Amino acid sequence: MQALAVHDLVKTYRNGNQALKGVTLEVPEGDFVALLGPNGAGKTTLIGIVTSMVNRTSGSVRVFGHDLLREPDVAKALIGVVPQEVNLNQFDTVHNIVTTAAGFYGVGPRAARRRAQECLEQLQLWDRRKDSARNLSGGMKRRLMIARALMHRPRLLILDEPTAGVDIEIRRSMWEFLAALNESGTTIILTTHYLEEAEQLCRHVAIIDHGRIIEHDRMSRVLRRLKEQVLLLNLRDSVAQAPQLTGFPVRVTGEHEIEVVVGEGHDLNDLFAALEQAGLHVLSMRNRSNRLEELFFRLTSRAPGARPTAAEVMP
């Protein structure tokens, strides 16, 4: 069963901007998919159409087999959405916000109160239930939006940059929460600018650029397509010039640091053997860049040198 099946989706805005140029995307039930793309690629438009916030120009959207136009009530009831921008009633209390949202999905007051306790406890907001949304921190507001989206127990959860502007500790706790939620059977589609987040959480990745899906595959397969890794090795002894490592291009990047490229046909065991042979003692090692980030830049035709796109990768 496909949790989401989008076919030939086209969106042309009134100003003529064609944000989606025939997007087709299928997300199987139980999957955890990262939807990536640079700013303006069409991610938010795609999510907007799936969540009924944006009217499509043409194409179809089915949620667990239910057409969003023909059976909107059934399809919408299966989706939970956490939007990119904070859209809470700032003057309402945390408890009211989640119970009201549940009511909009037909959850009665008694069940809504019970679920509010469950969801707010899971997202560590139960102690703040009587506070107004405006008195919450940015991270708490993000968690409240997740709690709100889960009140009607959706089978498909769509999160549009849920961890933007959230500190690393909260971000990691949200990752754990989302991973557990997916384990329990909820299909999750996540857009994020933190590619590390996508690499860590998601089984599949879809990359959208200029209104088209340019890649959609298992995360591991996509990453395997990267034929080289660039590693930074921290050495015990200082190096004045690049040591000879047979089969591996090397560059000195610091007094105790070298950069080694592990290309196609080689693996880390080969590298360790070469290091041993050269008599180099390695204290630590790290990837020069996030692998998915590298791939992302390649697929979206952005040379790594042209990376003032920092805003596109990290908010």
Next chain:
Amino acid sequence: MRLVGFYTLARKELVRVIRIWPQTILPPAITMTLYFVIFGGLIGRRIGEMGGFDYMQYIAPGLIMMAVITNSYGNVVSSFFSAKIQRHLEEMLVAPMPNYIIVLGHAAGGAVRGMVVGLVVMLVALMFTELPMAYPLVMLSVFALTAIVFSLGGLINAILARKFDDVSIIPSFVLAPLTYLGGVFYSISLLPEFAQKLSLLNPILYMVNAFRYGMLGVSDISLWIAYSIILVFFAILYSTCLLLLRRGTGIRE
């Protein structure tokens, strides 16, 4: 599901009215008290009778309707527009809430505020004069229908509004003049013939007069024409709300 959605939305609107009662209930009560003191007490004594009733009694139904109209309209326009600006309107739009429930839920919230304020003004009026109830069912039905019609008007205004100025233009430049010229303070029989005919184009005249008929038993116009006009306005405004929501005007890309 639909009943729960309607209940949730109407309750949310009502809770909002109660939570900010110093903004929603108190100001109209004070304003109307001033109207009764100035127009009814001070100026009214010099005017004498109108339509067979003392002036204070004559303007009481009009002032009550004025409060109902401005508050039911104002409630929906401010609630819906602020939900649009703060974007929490999206909660409703992504949920399986049919458009008619969104319309009726907001109309119910606005109508309840309009009627609560109308009752408060009625209580204020009772401190100044006696209020007969000639036809209670007429009073009640016109009271409720007017509140619903203007709630729908407020909803249309809020859906179309793009900036804060847009939510004050209609109340200031359309609603207020029509209300003041809608027979709140006078009988149109006092006007020259041309002005009388012009007044008949003002829908608020029919609502005020129908309510006055229910309370005092006197009216400048036929009750059935008044009911017809109110129901026609209800049908037009309700359909317009549904059309705008279906098209996503002002709320969806």
